[in-house]
Amino acid sequence: MVWINAIVQGILLGGLYALFAAGLSLIFGIMRLVNIAHGDFIVLAAFLGLVVTSTLNMHPLTSLIIVVPAMAVVGYLLQYLVLNRTMGDDILPPLLVTFGLSVILQNSLLEVFSADPQKLNAGNLETASLSLGSLNIGILPLLMFTVAVAVIASLQWLFYHTALGRAFRATSDNADIAQLMGLNKKHIFSMAMALSLAVVAIAGIFLGTRTSFDPASGPTRLIFGFEAVIIGGLCNLWGTLFGGIILGVAQGIGAQINPGWQQLSGHIVFLLVLAIKPNGLFPRVSH
Amino acid sequence: MLETKGLTSFYGDFQALFGIDVRVDKNEVVSLIGSNGAGKTTTMRTITGLIDCDTTMVLWNGQAIGHLRADQIAKLGIAMVPEGRQLFPSLSVEENLKIGAQNKRAGFWTLKRVYDLFPVLGERRRQGATTLSGGQQQMVAIGRALMSNPEIILFDEISLGLAPIIINQIYDALPDIIDNGLSALIVEQDISRALSIAKRCYCLSEGKITLTGSTDSISRDDVSQAYFGKI
Numbered sequence: 001m002v003w004i005n006a007i008v009q010g011i012l013l014g015g016l017y018a019l020f021a022a023g024l025s026l027i028f029g030i031m032r033l034v035n036i037a038h039g040d041f042i043v044l045a046a047f048l049g050l051v052v053t054s055t056l057n058m059h060p061l062t063s064l065i066i067v068v069p070a071m072a073v074v075g076y077l078l079q080y081l082v083l084n085r086t087m088g089d090d091i092l093p094p095l096l097v098t099f100g101l102s103v104i105l106q107n108s109l110l111e112v113f114s115a116d117p118q119k120l121n122a123g124n125l126e127t128a129s130l131s132l133g134s135l136n137i138g139i140l141p142l143l144m145f146t147v148a149v150a151v152i153a154s155l156q157w158l159f160y161h162t163a164l165g166r167a168f169r170a171t172s173d174n175a176d177i178a179q180l181m182g183l184n185k186k187h188i189f190s191m192a193m194a195l196s197l198a199v200v201a202i203a204g205i206f207l208g209t210r211t212s213f214d215p216a217s218g219p220t221r222l223i224f225g226f227e228a229v230i231i232g233g234l235c236n237l238w239g240t241l242f243g244g245i246i247l248g249v250a251q252g253i254g255a256q257i258n259p260g261w262q263q264l265s266g267h268i269v270f271l272l273v274l275a276i277k278p279n280g281l282f283p284r285v286s287h
Numbered sequence: 288m289l290e291t292k293g294l295t296s297f298y299g300d301f302q303a304l305f306g307i308d309v310r311v312d313k314n315e316v317v318s319l320i321g322s323n324g325a326g327k328t329t330t331m332r333t334i335t336g337l338i339d340c341d342t343t344m345v346l347w348n349g350q351a352i353g354h355l356r357a358d359q360i361a362k363l364g365i366a367m368v369p370e371g372r373q374l375f376p377s378l379s380v381e382e383n384l385k386i387g388a389q390n391k392r393a394g395f396w397t398l399k400r401v402y403d404l405f406p407v408l409g410e411r412r413r414q415g416a417t418t419l420s421g422g423q424q425q426m427v428a429i430g431r432a433l434m435s436n437p438e439i440i441l442f443d444e445i446s447l448g449l450a451p452i453i454i455n456q457i458y459d460a461l462p463d464i465i466d467n468g469l470s471a472l473i474v475e476q477d478i479s480r481a482l483s484i485a486k487r488c489y490c491l492s493e494g495k496i497t498l499t500g501s502t503d504s505i506s507r508d509d510v511s512q513a514y515f516g517k518i
Contacts, residue, residue: 163385163389166378166382166385166386167386167389169375169377169378169382170375170377170378170386172377173375173376173377173378174373174375176337176357177369177373177375178375178386179336179337179356179357179358179361180335180337180357180358180361180366180367180369181358181361181386181387181389181390181431181435182358182361182362182389182390182435183358183386183389184356184358184359185358
């Protein structure tokens with residue numbers, strides 16, 4: 001029973017990892033940009049949630065109404081004003097700039113909020129649970145997982161059934177020719193980053209309600225996100241969800257064996273996947 | 288309608304075009320011929336804004352448009368069928384056509400009219416665009432350009448790599464397309480095709496125009512001299 005419990009909790013945790021990873025997967029898929037500051041943006045969103053919940057006396061989930069659009073605007077401006085200048089055939093400049101952003105974000109957050117661990121208070125929701133036989137499933141992790149699936153499904157729908165999604169895929173295929181179709185590459189890239197940071201906002205709020213966070217929490221989230229993306233296969237959103245779940249389950253089982261093994265077992269599974277199937281378990285099949 | 292004046296273009300230190308003057312009037316078909324590396328594709332890529340140039344080097348209805356981005360130029364009604372088709376592989380046939388209509392210029396061409404012109408595309412509209420044969424892909428590329436209801440289409444190497452029977456089909460469709468009030472600038476390796484479809488012709492060699500005139504008055508000897516220089 002403890003094993004089944006570990007697996008179920010791992011699956012639910014995987015939803016959070018998929019949320020970490022979805023935005024990363026999205027912008028890599030559309031513009032081959034690896035955002036090293038992704039984890040720090042998750043933490044930024046959590047701090048933004050902290051400010052909103054404490055000043056407006058809001059529930060963390062309600063604060064999403066403000067944090068999601070705010071982060072989307074940050075994403076649009078970031079891409080339009082900064083990252084678009086670094087885009088080109090060479091993938092190194094954007095990598096270096098986002099690395100720099102990561103350092104700037106961590107230190108700015110440290111300056112403003114100090115190094116104290118913070119947490120978003122979700123009240124009763126944090127402890128509420130559902131019992132299924134001898135299994136206890138927390139409402140919050142269940143909610144997180146459901147939201148993750150909904151986010152992935154919406155992104156998938158957006159990609160394959162809307163004009164914006166079509167523009168994303170066309171720009172990803174061939175940005176020059178997409179320009180000839182009247183698509184402004186800079187605007188499309190900025191929309192992609194806005195979408196990525198909107199998902200980051202959701203991830204940040206859930207991170208903040210689930211565990212404590214501090215200005216230095218970002219890089220670990222980035223690694224979990226990366227691992228989920230790689231395990232699932234690049235540019236495949238459902239794959240990213242499965243990648244997150246596999247990572248979550250691996251960590252759950254590891255923790256069950258020995259609490260010290262939680263993160264290690266996740267990394268080991270990641271390395272195994274990388275060694276056996278370097279393209280991930282579900283690499284994107286061409287249309 | 289579309290005009291280039293003293294168009295120059297550089298790839299780093301290498302100068303590809305040395306002052307190209309090309310003009311296409313309304314409802315006119317003009318062909319651009321020349322050997323490989325003469326600068327035909329560069330001319331087209333510069334007109335469409337994919338390569339930067341000075342503001343006054345490209346004129347559209349008298350307006351200088353050389354400084355505009357490719358997407359802004361597309362919105363003016365200048366479309367290109369690029370060399371090698373360059374369809375979007377992750378989009379289906381229909382999505383490739385729809386993205387052509389992205390800039391929302393209204394006009395004669397709709398999905399239905401493109402499918403009427405090339406019925407095979409209608410049958411395969413759900414298929415991935417790059418799973419089609421080369422000729423069908425060229426039809427998608429032409430349809431994609433038409434969907435933006437342009438005023439002029441630049442065709443780059445329209446028959447390159449296609450079977451003769453497909454080339455005939457595409458050339459049979461061209462008069463229909465142009466009768467709908469379009470102008471065209473056509474790059475074509477097949478000299479006799481280039482001379483028969485167009486009213487006027489420009490011959491490029493090493494980034495310069497070496498011959499220009501009405502296609503009725505140009506002989507094959509003139510063309511070969513313009514191609515290879517005086518022998």
